[in-house]
Structures are given as structure tokens and as C-alpha cells.
Amino acid sequence: MTDRLPHEKGFHVSWDQIHRDSRALAWRLDHQGPGEGGVWTAVVAITRGGMAPAMILARELDIRVVDTISVKSYDHQTQAEAHVLKAPDAAMMGDGTGILVVDDLVDSGKTLELVRSLYPKAHFATVYAKPKGRPMVDTYVTEVSQDTWIFFPWDMALQYVEPYRGR
Ligand SMILES: O=P(O)(O)OC[C@H]1O[C@H](OP(=O)(O)OP(=O)(O)O)[C@H](O)[C@@H]1O
Ligand code: HPA
Numbered sequence: 795m796t797d798r799l800p801h802e803k804g805f806h807v808s809w810d811q812i813h814r815d816s817r818a819l820a821w822r823l824d825h826q827g828p829g830e831g832g833v834w835t836a837v838v839a840i841t842r843g844g845m846a847p848a849m850i851l852a853r854e855l856d857i858r859v860v861d862t863i864s865v866k867s868y869d870h871q872t873q874a875e876a877h878v879l880k881a882p883d884a885a886m887m888g889d890g891t892g893i894l895v896v897d898d899l900v901d902s903g904k905t906l907e908l909v910r911s912l913y914p915k916a917h918f919a920t921v922y923a924k925p926k927g928r929p930m931v932d933t934y935v936t937e938v939s940q941d942t943w944i945f946f947p948w949d950m951a952l953q954y955v956e957p958y959r960g961r
């Protein structure tokens with residue numbers, strides 16, 4: 795269909811769902827780090843969408859060192875050039891070895907491409923992935939089609955809808 799807005803093919807994710815999926819992501823990453831016993835040094839959330847998954851992941855994997863990188867690539871649903879607004883601690887990051895970089899999703903892959911270029915040895919994890927961006931992510935949980943818009947619970951609210959026969 796060509797007369798459909800991007801958000802009309804929607805994948806609506808509840809708080810419960812993102813919690814479960816973020817936990818599943820954490821379990822996949824357990825003991826996979828380069829440190830002794832497969833530990834990870836730190837979690838770095840790509841703000842803002844990566845912060846909720848990163849918190850859940852850090853809790854599951856018992857990682858207390860959490861930092862952020864702020865990358866902005868979209869105005870609403872329109873993509874612009876990705877740029878870094880705030881970098882994580884440089885001494886902690888190094889080349890990224892042992893660092894888990896977490897985001898809610900990878901779409902075109904532009905955001906992760908930028909972060910990867912800065913920290914090539916980091917491990918990149920997202921909860922959801924679209925096919926175009928998949929080569930940029932090392933570990934993810936669920937794939938959705940490229941023409942699906944993922945709606946996260948922090949962008950939604952419960953609201954009244956007309957009954958089907960009332961329209
Ligand atoms: O793979 P890409 O095409 O780069 O898109 C994915 C990125 O876009 C969204 O963030 P956004 O820049 O909208 O900022 P936000 O997390 O603050 O909402 C999303 O949270 C990812 O970080
Ligand atoms: O499908 C999406 N949903 C929410 N934010 C996004 N940023 C890029 N793609 C998406």
C-alpha cells in the first residue's frame with residue numbers, strides 16, 4: 795500500500811513487553827563479555843530510547859557502571875543526519891572493549907553506524923531491529939519489517955476509542 799503513513803503499520807509495545815524483551819536481551823548477553831567469566835565493564839545507553847532497556851539490562855547483569863551517549867537522528871518520524879550531543883566518559887570507553895552499547899531499536903542503522911565508528915570494539919545490542927540496520931547490531935531480540943513503525947510505551951497513553959459500530 796502506498797497511501798499509508800509510516801505509523802499506520804504499527805507495532806505497539808507495552809511496558810510489560812519492553813520489560814520482557816529487554817530481559818531476554820540481557821540473558822542473551824550474559825557471560826558473553828570479554829572480561830574474566832564473560833563479564834561486561836559497563837552499559838552505555840543511547841539516549842533517549844536506549845535508557846529504559848539499558849536500566850533493565852544493567853539490573854539483570856548486575857552492572858553498576860552506566861553511562862550515556864546522546865545521539866539525535868530523528869525529528870518525530872523524519873530522519874535527519876545523526877550527530878552526537880553528549881559523549882560518554884572517554885577514559886572508560888577506550889575503543890569500546892567490554893562496553894555494552896544499548897538502544898531500543900535499530901532502523902536505518904545510521905545511529906549505530908555513528909557510535910560504532912567512535913567505539914569499534916564495543917558490543918552493540920538493541921531490543922528490536924529492522925532489516926536495513928541489522929548489520930550494525932551484534933545482538934537483538936525481535937525483528938520487525940522495514941515498513942513497520944514501532945511505538946514505545948513512553949510515547950503512548952491509554953485513550954478512549956469509539957466502538958466499531960459508532961463510526
Ligand atoms: O537506526 P536509525 O535509523 O538511526 O534509528 C534508530 C534510532 O532512532 C531513534 O532515536 P531518536 O534519534 O529518534 O531519538 P530518541 O531515542 O531520543 O527518541 C531510536 O531510539 C534509535 O536510537
Ligand atoms: O520504528 C520506530 N519507532 C520509534 N522510533 C524510531 N526511530 C526510528 N525508527 C523508529
Ligand SMILES: [Mg+2]
Pocket residue numbers: 840841842843844897898
Ligand atoms: Mg534513540
